[in-house]
Amino acid sequence: MSIDIERYARHIVLKEVGGPGQQALSKAHIALVGAGGLGAPAALYLAAAGVGTLTLIDPDTVSLDNLQRQILFTSNDVGTPKVTTGAAALQALNPAITIKTHPVALDSANAGPLLAEADLVLDGCDNFETRFAVDAACRALGKPLISGAVGRWDGQVALFNATPASPCYRCWVPQIPPDAETCSRVGIVGALTGVIGSMMALEAIKWVCQAGDSLDGRILLYDGLSMTSRTVTLGKDPACPGCGS
Secondary structure, three states: OOOOOOOOHHHHOOOOOHHHHHHHHHHOEEEEEOOOOOHHHHHHHHHHHOOOEEEEEOOOEOOHHHOOOOOOOOHHHOOOEHHHHHHHHHHHHOOOOEEEEEOOOOOOOOHHHHHOOOOEEEEOOOOHHHHHHHHHHHHHHOOOEEEEEEEEOEEEEEEEOOOOOOOOHHHHOOOOOOOOOOHHHHOEOHHHHHHHHHHHHHHHHHHHHOOOOOOEOEEEEEEOOOOEEEEEEOOOOOOOOOOOO
């Protein structure tokens, strides 16, 4: 597959990407679970990077209160399906890539078929039930999972299931927290979703190009109020309800 040298010139001059890395991106298939606050910026950067196939999975339509942070959409898009409208915006950004859309809610029954063709999965959904279903499907399919989460001014990014020896999402969150919060209840600063969504895209590009050190076995924690970040180590939990023995 030929690549557009001019479009991807800034990638190609990077020694960690170069021609081989850009070719790898053009052949990659990445699925995004959620086309909202995290999925929107991640999808934009992955499309711009030349990822060959993007699959968008989201059952929702665009609402006015999405526009404070979901930069894939405009005011004229309110009421339209996120995956359909998002696909059109991504295709306008990069006509050479393929966009697949699934306007459905991912659950434990359909997660396997929805994610089976992807090389890598990005999860930016907003509830733990879906996160657990995505993680279980990725483990069963042997797919690496990049997970992002945000709330108020804080965010986190991690890579799970990178290898059979790697931790899964439920090594980090074994059960649904009893005090689980939602952005609709506690609020979210819009620009934070761009920061974390972009980090998810960056981690995905690194993984495809085999560049740098991944977040396998680490959680990146970001505090937007203090503008600080740190990483914590996460090992595989033998007692994990997902991957434990």
